[in-house]
Amino acid sequence: MKEVLVSEGPKVRIHDAPIPRPGAGQVVIKVIVSGSNPKDWKVPMWFDRTLNSGDDIAGIVHEVGKEVFEFKVGDRVAAFHEMMEPNGSYAEYAVAWQYTTFHIPEETTYEGESGEME
Secondary structure, three states, X not given: OEEEEEEOOOEEEEEEOOOOOOOOOEXXXXXXXXXXXXXXXXXXXXOOOOEOOOOEEEEEEEXXXXXXXXXXXXXXXXXXXXXXXXXXXXXXXXXXXHHHEEEOOOOOOHHHHOOOOO
């Protein structure tokens, strides 16, 4: 998959990365829309780190980890990725905890659930 890493500047680099695997209690989401916030380019500067800083996700469940009971592959969802952790939403696939993930109805656009303006 393609993933975007953000570093101080802000500077971005697109690289190839493996599709992440979920841990217990996590879901892997095929990203349709990723929200963008000021902290996404400020965090790399504040903490002198290069990372995939996208945290707002809307997409389709690709894989679920152990102990995930509310979601299944193919579900339409939106979620919040844990800040400062690997596998953020600036990629083709992202990881979120099931407790920060929620179902979105068919009539709701992905853009409407990612934090982005329509």
